[in-house]
Amino acid sequence: MAAKKQEVENTKKRKRIAGSNTTESAANESHSKKPFKSAKKPFDSVKKPFNSDKKPFKSDKKPFKSDKADAAGKDNRKIAPASGRERRLHAKELADARKMKRKRHFTLEQDLARLWEKMRCREISKEDRTKLVTEALQKMKGKIHEIAGSHISSRVLQTCVKHCSQSERDAVFEELRPQFLALAYNAYAVHLVKKMLDSASKKQLAGFISALHGHIAPLLRHMVGSVVVEHAYELASAAQKQGLLLELYSTEFKLFKDLVTLKESRLLDVMSKLSLQKGSVLRHMASVIQPILEKGIVDHSIIHRVLLEYFSIADQSSVTDIIQQLSSPLLVRMIGTKDGAKIGILCVKYGNAKERKKIIKGLKGHIDKTAYHQYGCLVLVCILSVVDDTKLITKAIIRELQPSLKELVFDKNGRRVFLQLLHPNCSRYFSPEDLASLNSSIPSFSLKSEASSQTVTSEVSLSDKESKDDVEVAVDELNKDQTSADDLDLAESGKKDPFVRRQELLIKSGLAENLLDISIENVGELIRSNFGKEVLYQVATGGSGGILHPTLDDKINSLHEAIASLAAESKSEDSQEEHVFENFHSSRTIRKLILDCPNFASTLWEKALKGKSELWAHGHSGKVISAFLESPDLKVQKLAKNELQPLVDSGILKYLKPKELATK
Structure with missing residues (x-):
């Protein structure tokens, strides 16, 4: 063991001695061995000690000299601030x-920024804010x-415009009036212009x-300027709106706009009154609309109105080009307005x-929000009524509505x-205006449909003298060259039978069961x-045409039982909720179910009313x-006559006979 220990110590000594003579050994080796001849010096693998006597590497670049350096030339570099706060203050300066x-x-x-921080506080009194606003103005x-175009000053x-007096507001308006058009293109000043328009008088x-006249089209092509035109359009009167629109129809309207009255609100009426050529109007409108669509500025109602008027006079190919451009996520941004929803339907x-x-x-991810919207829901209704690909609708629309199905049932639009x-196109659930939007059409497509049908009829009538086979050949040849009336009608309604389409969307998708x-x-x-009762009524009756029968008869009977059980509950004055026979909405729903669904009527009579009809013969329940x-x-x-006839004879119960009810 001692020998081994001595050997290890000798080895360590040899290593220390070798380390001290590293430089000498490296020099000797360099003399003994010839190095590889290269233009560059060989890499020195031996690390130099930290405190080396050799001079540091000298760069070719001269050190940075500060402007405040002294002539003595000690250290010309500027000393950075020590703390983080000092560095931030220095950078701010x-x-x-x-x-x-x-x-x-x-x-x-x-x-102004310092004054603004004070005046926008909620805790400040009205008098102090008024003083600060006056000082700022x-x-x-x-x-x-x-300064209106500055990010800070515009805010x-x-x-100031929001809280100042009317005289101060008028002074600001007068000062800004010559510059309104220039400010309308500024991303910060546009908010100020909108605020000024909100508080402007009718004259202002x-x-x-x-x-704005003469600048409407250039402003609408600008992302910021279009916001100002739209805001002015929303605040304008009917005559002023028409004046803004006329400029987008044709250059002639700039000269003759005073000749047009509100009676000629449609573009076709204006063109006929001024005897304008259809071709020139179409070219001008196309030059206005195309750059707007290319930039994707489709959010504004004024643009939607122009597109609708363009559809009313354009030929089929021009309309098809516009539809191709709008058949994308762009359409989602349009259906929030009345005219935009019409464009979506078309x-x-x-x-x-x-x-x-x-x-x-393109509607994916927006289905739920669209269903709740007043106008957007009409586009979904049109898709359900027209599109034949029910698998795509089930996957993209119905499945996205499933998580919020209960909330949608209670919603007015959903x-x-x-x-x-x-119950398709029922006037009880859709207003006449909504039904008109759903039934809207494009004249160029409709005219071609009528022309094609007339052509087919005339060709067939002319061939009466020919044989039956010759007539069929003539019609086939005609259909090869021209679009038939049936094919054009399919563009509006699809090829699939409407009842079959409803079955696939309601029953096969599982929507009706849910x-x-x-x-x-x-x-x-x-x-x-108020709104949920309509869905309940339609489901309980099996839908229009009995579409839910016989597939879901068991569940419909269960629903009848649930309503009857609710009606069978005793009348209690302590209850917070009105009884279903006495509630305004529920009593009328039950009455309609009795009149329209005999199965429900018998279930309700046996479970809730038999022997108790005299108790419910007054008020809302008397109608039931x-x-x-x-x-x-x-x-x-016959089921209820024996029990109800005495109540009628005594004058407690009044009713209309079926014949009188039909004529009423």
Whole structure:
């Protein structure tokens, strides 16, 4: 062991000695061995000690010399601030110095920013805010148009316009009026212009709109400027709106706009009054619309109105080009307005299968929000009524509506998506205006359809003298060259039978079963609801044409039982909820179910009313009882006649006979 220990120590000593003589050994080796001849010096693998006597590497570049360096030449480099706070303050000073050179009113903007921080506080009193607003306006007087485009100053001005007096607001408006068009293109000043228009008088608004004439089309092609035109269009009167639109129809309208009255609101009427050529109007409108669509500026109602008027006069190929451009996610941004929803409906009705698929895929992720919208839901209704690809609709639309199915049933607009499948185009659920939008058409397509049908009829009538086979050949030859009336009608309604389409969307997709489950689980809440009762009624009757029968008869009977069980509950004065026979909405729903659904009437009578009809013969519930005698079904009348006839004879119960009910 001792020998081994001695050997290890000798080895360590040898290593230390070798390390001290590394430089000498390396020099000897360099003399003994010839190095590889290269233009570059060999790499020195031996690390040099930290405190080496050799001089550091000298760069070719000269060290940075500060402007404040002394002549003695000690250390010319500027010493950075020590702490983080000092560094931030120093950077801010340098930034302010640069901004002061670049911005003319930098000092004024800083003063305004300090005042703005005080005046926008919620805790400040009205008097103090008024003083601060007046002070800020005094500082800006004569310079408002110069600083309105600044990010800070525009926000200060918006707050001042909101809280200042009417005289001060008028002074700001007068100072900005010559510069409104220039400010309309500024990303920050546009908010100030909108604020000024909101608080403008009728005279001021009319002056602003008159200043826009001649600049409407260029402003609409600008992302920021289009916002100003749209805001002015929303605030304008009917005559002013028409004046803004006329400029987009034709250059001649700029000269003859005073000759047009509100009676000629449609473009076709205006063209006929002024005897304008259709071709020139179409070319001008196309030059206005095309750049707007290419830039994707499709959010504004004024653009939607122009597109609708363009559809009314354009030929089929021009309309098809526009539909192709809009068959994308762009359409989602348009259907939020009344005219935009009409355009969406027309794109769905007259687009081909590929374009319809693009529209449906573009709505992905927005289906739920669209269903709740007043106008957007009409586009969904049109898709359900027209598109033949029910698998795509089930996957893209119905499955996205499933998570919020209960909320949609109770919503005024959301329920209409399901009511269209249960009872299509019912005037009870859709207003005349909504039905007109759903039935809207494009004249160029309709005219071609009529012309094609007339041509086919005339060709066939002319060939009466020919044989039957010759007539069929003639018609086939004609259909090869021209689009038939049936094919054009399919562009609006699709090839599939409407009843079959409804079955696939309601039953095969599982939507009807889910609606029945929700109706059974929430029967009390639905039947008392102003909007939910309509869905409950349609589901309980099996839908229009008995579409839910016989597939879902068991669940429909379960729903009848649930309603009857609810009606069988005793009348209690302590209960917070009204009884279903006495509630305004539920009593009328039950009455309609008795008149239209004999199965429900018998279930309700046996479970809830038999032997208790005298108790419910007064008030709203009396209308429910009398419905058994008014029912067109003789079995329902016979079911309750023995018990209800004494009430009628005594004058407690009044009812209309079925014949009187039909004539009423």
